[in-house]
Amino acid sequence: MASAQQLKALLKAYAEGDQSHFLAVVEQVAAHEARAGHAKYSQELEQLISLAKRRAQTVGEPKAIPIAQPKGELVGLLSVAYPKQRLSDMILPPALRRRLVRIIQEQRHVGRIRTYGLSPRRKVLFVGPPGTGKTYSAAVLAGELSLPLFVVRLEGMITKFMGETAAKLRLIFDNIASVRGIYLFDEFDSIGSERGLKNDVGEIRRVLNSFLQFIDADDSQSLILAATNHPELLDHALFRRFDDVIEYQLPTQETAKEVLQNRLASVKRMWKGWDKLAQESADMSYADIVRACDDAIKSMVINNKDNLTEADVLESLHERKSISRS
C-alpha cells in the first residue's frame, strides 16, 4: 500500500498537472511492493504505468491531468475549462492557420527545441476585430495540446480589486509557473492602455508595469496569450514582450463561403451556388456569420420545414448585420 507521504505526493502531482511526477510516485510504490514480496500487485501497477505512458505518447506530450477549479485566493481571478476544440474546427486563411500550427508544433517538440538552447513560442498576442476567432483560437490551442485553459478577465479584476490588482496579478503568475496551461488574458486592452478604462489611471499604470515585470520574468512551461480588439491602444513596451503577434481579420469572401458551407452542411439546401451568400457575408465577422446560419436553421425547425432557401439565409444574414451595426 502507498504510504501517507506517497499519497500526499500523488495528490500534489495531480493538483499540479504533473503527470511524469505522478507516475514516478506510482513507480516508487510498485518497487516498494515488489521488495515486500507482493509480486502480483507490483506487476499490476507496472502494467497500469506503462498503459498510462503509452496513452500519453499517443495523445501528445506532455499531458495535463485535469485539475480542479481554482481555489482560495484564485477564485474570481481565473476561470478554467478543458476545451475539446480542434484546429480543424476553425476556418482560417492559410497564413493564419500556419501561425497557429507553428505554436502547436513548437510545443509538441519542446524537448528537442530545448536541446538547441532555444525556447518554443509561449507568449503570444492576438489582435483583430471582435468575432474573428481570438478567444476561439485559445480554446483550440488548449484542445490541441490537451492543456487546461485559464481565462483572466482583467477589466473585471481591476474594477473588483482596485488598489490590489498588482498583488492579484502576482497570484496569477504564480499559478502560471506552478500549473502548466494556456493562460488567456482576454480583453487585454483594459490594461494595455491608459485610455482603455475610465477607472483610476494610476492603477492601470501600476498594473501594466507589474504585468510587464511578470511577463518578462516568466520562464514557465505555460503559454501566455493576450487578446485585444484595439491594438492601437496598446503600449509599445508591451509588443516587445511577446514572442509572436498574430493578426486576425474579417473573413474574405472565400473564407466566408467556407464558414457558410461548413455551418449549413447538415441542412437540405434549395440553392446551388454559394457566391451570392458569400458576397453578402463578406463584411461580417466569423461570429456573426455563424450566428446567422444558426438562426436560419432554428427558424426552419420551428416552422416545421425541412429545407432552407437562399432567401431564408439572406434574411438571417441581413438581420445579424443590422443587429451588429446598431
Ligand SMILES: Nc1ncnc2c1ncn2[C@@H]1O[C@H](COP(=O)(O)OP(=O)(O)O)[C@@H](O)[C@H]1O
Ligand atoms: N475562424 C473561425 N472559424 C470558425 N468559427 C469561428 C472562427 N472565428 C470565430 N468563429 C465563431 O465565432 C465565435 C466567436 O469568436 P471569438 O473567438 O469569441 O471571437 P473574438 O475573441 O475574436 O472576439 C466562435 O465561438 C466561433 O463560433
Ligand SMILES: [Mg+2]
Ligand atoms: Mg474574444
